[in-house]
Amino acid sequence: MLTFIEKEPSGDSDETARLIQSIIESSDILRKKVNEWMLKLNINANQFNSIRNIFNLPTKSSILFHVKQKEFLLKLLANNKQQRTNEFYLQWFMAFMKPDSKQKFLVNIDGYKELFKTWTACFAEKYDTLIYIIKTLDSLIPVENKPNYSTYFIEHMVDICFQQSKQCSEYLLFKISIILCYFRKNYRKARRQRSTCSGS
Numbered sequence: 001m002l003t004f005i006e007k008e009p010s011g012d013s014d015e016t017a018r019l020i021q022s023i024i025e026s027s028d029i030l031r032k033k034v035n036e037w038m039l040k041l042n043i044n045a046n047q048f049n050s051i052r053n054i055f056n057l058p059t060k061s062s063i064l065f066h067v068k069q070k071e072f073l074l075k076l077l078a079n080n081k082q083q084r085t086n087e088f089y090l091q092w093f094m095a096f097m098k099p100d101s102k103q104k105f106l107v108n109i110d111g112y113k114e115l116f117k118t119w120t121a122c123f124a125e126k127y128d129t130l131i132y133i134i135k136t137l138d139s140l141i142p143v144e145n146k147p148n149y150s151t152y153f154i155e156h157m158v159d160i161c162f163q164q165s166k167q168c169s170e171y172l173l174f175k176i177s178i179i180l181c182y183f184r185k186n187y188r189k190a191r192r193q194r195s196t197c198s199g200s
Helices: 004-005 012-025 028-040 047-056 069-078 086-094 109-121 127-132 147-162 166-200
Strands: none
Touching: 028 069, 047 086, 047 147, 069 086, 069 109, 086 109, 086 127, 109 147, 147 166
């Protein structure tokens, strides 16, 4: 249905398609049904990218009018916590907290902070999961042209490390320092490449 709405009709023969699109987009009953349907979905990690694609559609202001993105994403984290795997938390972050190909985030900085705190709270006391996430930090840190996001990400992860035992926190901070050095190195390399391209 969403794909049909997104398709741009062309020509006189598509007048019926335009009418159907208009009816769908203006139906508040349908909007409420879509919201109810999404709240009842039993979603697994393999479907996260599909959900992200739905939220990225321009029609989210119409057919997805009643779907509250942030509350929906928090619900994904809250449900069945005991059954969540390390990969689940990683895939959730990659799908909903990373910017898209146009460097656009799904939520603003305030929403990002709330979601990020809830996400880390799910595994802050699970050492194995925390280690697993720390090892993937280089792929999780937000892009360099979004300093508010990347600064908050780093500061909060450091805070999480300090909440651990002394031995654990020292190890985690050591891992973070290595990853940050790698991130800064790649960041400088990317900047040099952009400068070279712009100067050529």
